[in-house]
Amino acid sequence: MQDANALNTSVLIVGAGPTGLTLANILGQQGIDTIIIDRKPSTVGEPRAVSIDDESLRTMQAIGLADDVLKDVVKGYGVHYYTRPGGICFGKVEPTASEYGFPRRNAFRQPLLEATLRKGLDRFACVRVLFEHTLVDFTQDANGVRANVACSDGPKTIAAAYVVGTDGGRSGVRQQIGSTLVGSSFNARWLVIDIENDDDSFWQTRAFCDADRPVVDVPGPNRTRRYEFLLKPDETDDAMLKPERIRELLRPFKDDRPVDVVRKTVYTFHARVADKWRVGRVFLAGDAAHLTPPYAGQGMNSGVRDAHNLGWKLAAVLNGMIGPNALDTYQQERRIHAWALIRLALQLGFVMAPSSRFQAWSTSAFFRATAFVPPVRDFFLKMKFKPKPRFREGLVEIEHSKHPRLVGSMAPQPLVRVEGGETVPLDDLIGHHFGLLAIDVPTVALRSVCDLPLWTQLQASKIVLCANGIRTGATLGGFSTAAVDELPASLATAKGCFILLRPDRYIAGVFDADGAEPFAKSYQQRAQSRQQAPDLISTFPPARQPQLVVAD
Numbered sequence: 380m381q382d383a384n385a386l387n388t389s390v391l392i393v394g395a396g397p398t399g400l401t402l403a404n405i406l407g408q409q410g411i412d413t414i415i416i417d418r419k420p421s422t423v424g425e426p427r428a429v430s431i432d433d434e435s436l437r438t439m440q441a442i443g444l445a446d447d448v449l450k451d452v453v454k455g456y457g458v459h460y461y462t463r464p465g466g467i468c469f470g471k472v473e474p475t476a477s478e479y480g481f482p483r484r485n486a487f488r489q490p491l492l493e494a495t496l497r498k499g500l501d502r503f504a505c506v507r508v509l510f511e512h513t514l515v516d517f518t519q520d521a522n523g524v525r526a527n528v529a530c531s532d533g534p535k536t537i538a539a540a541y542v543v544g545t546d547g548g549r550s551g552v553r554q555q556i557g558s559t560l561v562g563s564s565f566n567a568r569w570l571v572i573d574i575e576n577d578d579d580s581f582w583q584t585r586a587f588c589d590a591d592r593p594v595v596d597v598p599g600p601n602r603t604r605r606y607e608f609l610l611k612p613d614e615t616d617d618a619m620l621k622p623e624r625i626r627e628l629l630r631p632f633k634d635d636r637p638v639d640v641v642r643k644t645v646y647t648f649h650a651r652v653a654d655k656w657r658v659g660r661v662f663l664a665g666d667a668a669h670l671t672p673p674y675a676g677q678g679m680n681s682g683v684r685d686a687h688n689l690g691w692k693l694a695a696v697l698n699g700m701i702g703p704n705a706l707d708t709y710q711q712e713r714r715i716h717a718w719a720l721i722r723l724a725l726q727l728g729f730v731m732a733p734s735s736r737f738q739a740w741s742t743s744a745f746f747r748a749t750a751f752v753p754p755v756r757d758f759f760l761k762m763k764f765k766p767k768p769r770f771r772e773g774l775v776e777i778e779h780s781k782h783p784r785l786v787g788s789m790a791p792q793p794l795v796r797v798e799g800g801e802t803v804p805l806d807d808l809i810g811h812h813f814g815l816l817a818i819d820v821p822t823v824a825l826r827s828v829c830d831l832p833l834w835t836q837l838q839a840s841k842i843v844l845c846a847n848g849i850r851t852g853a854t855l856g857g858f859s860t861a862a863v864d865e866l867p868a869s870l871a872t873a874k875g876c877f878i879l880l881r882p883d884r885y886i887a888g889v890f891d892a893d894g895a896e897p898f899a900k901s902y903q904q905r906a907q908s909r910q911q912a913p914d915l916i917s918t919f920p921p922a923r924q925p926q927l928v929v930a931d
Contacts, residue, residue, distance in 0.1 A: 384533060384534065384535045384536065385535070385536045385537075385538070386414060386507075386535060386536070386537045386538070387412075387537075387538045387539075388412045388413060388414040388507070388537060388538070388539050388540075389406075389411050389412040389413065389539065389540045389541070389697050390406055390411055390412070390413045390414075390539060390540065390541050390542075390543065390693060390697075391413075391414050391415075391416070391524065391526055391537050391539035391541070391542045391543070392413065392414070392415040392416070392542075392543050392545055393415075393416055393417075393514045393526075393542065393543070393544050393545065393546045393551075393552050394415075394416075394417055394544065394545035394546035394547060394550075394665070394667070395415050395416070395417035395419070395422060395493075395497070395508065395510065395545075396417075396423070396493065396545060396547065396665065396666075396682075397428065397489065397492060397493060397496065397665070397679050397682060397683060398545040398664050398665030398666075398679075398682035398683065398685060398686050399415055399417070399543070399545035399546075399664075399665070399686075400415070400422075400493060400496035400497060400499075400500070401438060401442070401496060401682075401683050401686040401687070401690070402543060402545065402664065402686040402689065402690045403415045403496075403500055403506055403508075404442040404444065404496060404499050404500060404503075405441070405442055405686060405687065405690030405691060405694065405811075406505075406506070406690055406693065406694055407500060407502065407503030407505055407506040408442055408443070408503065408811060409691075409694035409698065409811075410503075410505055410694075410698070411505060411693065411694050411697050411698075412505045413503075413505060413506045413507070414506075414507045414509060414537060414539070415500075415506070415507070415508050415509070416509045416510075416512040416513075416514065416528060416537075417509075417510050417511075417512065418511065418512065418513040419510060419511070420510055420511050421510055422490065422493035422494055422496075422497050423489060423490050423493055424490055425490065425573070425641070425642045426488050426489060426490065426573040426599075426603070426605065426641070426642055427489040427490075427679075428487075428489045428678060428679035429486060429487065429488065429489070429597050429599055429605055430484060430485070430486060430487070430597070430677075430679075430680070431448075431452065431485050431486075431487045431492070431679070431680065432483060432484060432485065432677070432680045433477065433478070433479045433480070433481040433482060433483045433485075434479060434680065434683070434684060434789070435679070435680045435683040435684075436448065436449070436452075436479075436480075436481040436485065437479050437480055437481060437792065437806065437884065438683050438684075438686070438687045438883075440480065440481075440804070440806055440807070441687065441806065441811045441882070441883075441884075442499065442811070443499070443502075443811075444495060444496065444499050445481075447495045447498075447499070448487075448492060448495055451487060451488060451491040451492070451495070451600050451601070452485045452486065452487045452600060453485060453486040453487070453582060453598060453599065453600050454481075454482045454485050455474075455475070455482035455483075455484065455485065456484055456485065456486055456582055456583050456584060456598065457471060457472045457473035457474060457484060457583050457584065458471070458472045458484075458583065458584040458585075458586055459471050459472075459583050459584070459585050459586070460472075460586050460588055461585060461586065461587045461588065462587075462588065462589065463587055463588075463589035463591070464587050464589070464594065464631040464632065465631065466587070466589075471583075473583070478791045478792075478867070479789065479791065479792050479884075480792035480804050480805075480806065486582075486597065486598055486599045486600060487599070487600065488599055488600060488601075488603060489679070491600070509528075509530070511530055511531060512528050512529070512530045512535070513528065513529045513530070514526060514527075514528055514546070514551060514552070515527040515528060515529050515534075516555060517542060517555065517661070519542075519659050519660050519661060523538055523539060523540050523541075523660060524538070524539050524540070524541065524542045524659075524660050524661060525537075525538050526538075526539065526542060539660075540660065540697065541660045541661070541662065541693060542660065542661045542662070543661075543662045543663075543664055543689065543693075544556075544661065544662065544663045544664070544667045545663075545664050545665045545667060545682070545686075546667055547665070547666045547667060548649075548666040548667070548670050550663065550666070550667035552661065552663065552667060553653060553663055553667050553668075555661075556655065556658040556659075556661050556663075557655070557658065558653045558654060558655040558656070558658070558663060559653065559654050559655075560649075560651035560652065560653055560654075560670065561651065561652060561653075561654050562650050562651040562652050562718070562721070567609060567647070567648050567672065568609070568610040568616075568645055568646070568647050568648075569607050569608065569609055569610065569645070569646050569648060570607070570608040570610055570619050570620070570628070570643070570644075570645050571605065571606075571607050571642070571643070571644055571645070571646055572605065572606045572607075572608075572625060572628075572629070572640060572642070572643045573603065573604075573605050573640070573641050573642040573643075574603065574604050574605075574606075574638050574639055574640050574641065575601075575602065575603050575639045575641050576602055576639045577598075577602045577603060577604040577638075578602075578636070579598070579604060579632075581598065582598050583598070584596065584597050584598065592608060592609060593608075593609040594606065594607065594608050594609075595607040596632065606628070606629065606632065608628055610645065616645045619645065620643055620644075620645065625640065625643060648670075648671075648672045649670040649672070650670065650671065650672055650721045651669065651670040652668065652669045652670075652714060652717060652718050652721065653667070653668045653669065655710075656668050656709060656710035656713070656714060657706070657707070657709060657710055662689060662706075662709065664682060664685035664686055664689055665679075665681075665682030665685055665686070666678065666682060668685060668713075668714075668717070669681060669714075669717045669718075669721065671717075671720060671721050672721070677720040677721075677723070680720075681716075681717050681720055684713065684716070684717075685713055685717075687882075687883045688709055688712060688713050688883055689706075689709050689713075691811075691881070691882035691883055692705055692706055692708070692709060692774070693706070695882075700836060700837060700838065701774075701906040701907065702906060702907035704907065705774055705905075705906050705907070708772075708773035708774045711772050711773045712770045712772070712773040712774070716769075716770075769787050769788050770787035770788075770885060771787055773787075774881065774887065774905060774906060775787045775885070775886070775887050775888065776879075776887060776888040776898060776901050776902045776905060777888075778901065779888065779890065779894060779897050779898040779901045779902075780888045780889045780890060780898065781873075781876055781889050781890050781891055781894060782872060782873050782876065782889040783889075785869055785872065785873060785878070785886050785889050786886050786887070786888055786889060787885060787886065788869070788885065788886055789883075789884055789885055789886075790869070790870070790878070790880055790884050790885070790886050791867035791869060791870065792804055792805045792806055792884070793805055793863045793866070793867055793870075794863070795808060795844065795861040795862060795863050796861065796862045796863070797859075797860075797861050797862075798860070805844075805861070806884065808840070808842060808859075808861055809840045809842065809880065810840055811882055812837070812838050812839065812840065812882050813834075813837040813838060813839035813840070813879065813880065813881060813882060813887075814839055814840045814841075814842065814879075814880040815834055815839045815840065815841045815842070815858075815877060815878075815879055815880075816842055816843075816844050816870075816877065816878040816879075816880060817841070817842070817843045817844065817858055817876075817877050818844050818866070818870055818871075818873045818874050818875065818876055818877075818878065819843075819844070819845055819846060819874045819875060820843060820875060820876070820877065820892070821875075822855050822856050823856075824856075824875075824891075824892035825843065825855055825856030825857065825858050826856040826857065827892050827895070828877060828892055828895045829841060829856050829857035829858065830857070831895060831896065831899045832899075833899040833902065833903050834899075836903070839879070840859075841857060841858040841859065842858060842859050842860070842861055843855055843858045843859070843860045843861070844861055844862075844863060844866070844870070845860065845861070845862045845863070846862070846863060846864075846865065846866045846871075846874075847862070873889050875891060876889050876890060876891050877889070877890055877891070877892075877895065879898075879902070887902065888902060
């Protein structure tokens with residue numbers, strides 16, 4: 380007789396936060412049997428993360444939830460830097476670019492996002508969501524993982540091919556695989572106050588870079604707002620959370636008007652990355668793999684990047700599209716970029732939370748001076764200081780690529796016109812799988828490349844992207860056609876070439892018709908072979924305060 384408390388699945392996800400729920404949607408979309416468990420009774424009800432970026436929204440688009448998520452998002456906000464409450468504004472960051480199809484900075488509320496992601500799982504019969512289920516422990520061997528789970532109706536065992544720990548900064552999965560958080564010695568305590576029914580119509584973030592008390596004021600959707608106050612070493616949590624102390628801290632911003640406080644808590648922020656993101660069949664993602672200070676708003680976004688990177692690879696392995704050793708590239712690709720964003724957050728913390736009056740003055744003076752140097756001004760105003768993702772190793776093929784500088788970067792997402800004149804985002808035309816783009820390639824070259832077996836193996840959509848209108852006919856040489864008014868700069872450099880895009884929209888390689896077969900052979904071998912992730916521990920500096928170098 381089959382044990383009713385024994386469950387089987389392909390992937391067990393431990394933790395139903397934004398990272399875990401995103402990962403479950405990616406796997407469900409690809410038909411992968413998935414169980415996601417969480418000790419909580421439901422998704423979170425209180426505000427937590429408040430900033431979602433263009434890359435994360437592109438992932439929401441990939442799983443078919445962008446429209447639903449955007450209903451609860453304030454798009455395209457920036458940051459204004461002030462010397463102190465009531466002081467002068469010495470710098471503004473107001474990005475306007477949407478290279479990946481969405482504004483770079485956007486405000487949201489985590490409970491609304493999680494509810495949307497949770498509801499999205501109802502689309503997939505292959506995904507089971509088990510709240511009030513707590514992972515006790517697990518064992519693994521070459522064939523799979525066996526997890527012991529506690530719940531109200533008795534213990535359960537879950538047998539899975541793979542387990543992913545998305546269970547937060549105190550991850551039990553991380554502890555059980557013997558992974559350790561390493562990195563900077565930075566830590567800071569912040570009092571976080573979330574309010575509703577806010578009467579402030581200003582929709583940009585305000586950062587008050589006051590050495591006496593740094594404060595951050597973040598707008599949100601539906602008349603919500605967050606205030607963050609840096610605490611001093613001698614200020615206790617209990618004292619700072621008292622209602623009279625809260626009123627005192629908010630007085631410079633709200634006078635004595637009543638405010639509707641829905642949450643107040645003290646967070647200790649760290650800058651850490653796990654030394655091992657994979658042991659055997661068990662992976663870490665999100666806060667279980669890295670802890671990011673909040674200054675750049677990249678903590679949750681880094682977790683969503685983890686989910687997309689690991690999710691498409693797990694699905695491709697379990698569907699037989701690529702070999703299981705390709706999963707070695709997850710840590711290899713993600714860990715470097717996660718640490719780059721932690722460095723960015725530390726550098727912005729140097730600006731937003733100065734440790735002395737002199738540092739505060741010199742920082743504001745520097746920003747005021749940039750107004751007279753347009754290239755420097757635009758570097759900050761357009762958020763060019765944010766490190767762009769770029770893989771130099773992993774499931775990318777640089778050696779056999781014609782434009783190696785493009786390889787490993789995220790491709791832009793222009794609007795394209797298809798037959799009939801309809802305009803759609805490029806990702807929607809490709810679908811959430813591999814894409815083979817031909818950039819203004821002659822028809823004869825299309826025919827010679829179209830039938831290589833790798834594109835069938837990868838289930839790649841084949842699209843000709845033309846800068847000067849759609850050619851006659853819905854298909855050319857086995858490729859469908861789309862037009863763009865002006866090719867993005869990075870794609871324009873690859874005119875006459877083919878670009879292989881991964882499901883997460885990173886460029887896997889660039890080649891011309893003559894180089895198609897060598898590229899396909901090399902990439903197929905790469906997707907099947909074992910690749911060792913480098914030891915990156917030595918790249919984590921122990922210094923508490925970083926140098927003020929904003930560019931990566």
